[in-house]
Amino acid sequence: MRITALLEPPISFVTTCPRREVYEQSLRAAGFSEVTWYPLEVSDAGMRKFGADFWADFRANPPMEMLRCRA
DSSP, X not given: OEEEEOOSSOEEEEOOOOOHHHHHHXXXXXXXXXXXXXXXXXXXXXXXXXXXXXXXXXXXXXXOEEEEEEO
């Protein structure tokens, strides 16, 4: 994927996204435990302000998940 930071001047770079298993195996190998993934959620306030139709694509295709683990 290409990521562009809209700075002045813009900065772009191309990267890949490792599979979830790669992150989990790497974290466990480094001594981390309790690896848990959390999807992003739309707040009640966001739903009220913009409506369900506005968030439909975001909810069907979340752009990312948060990751938590213990050292």
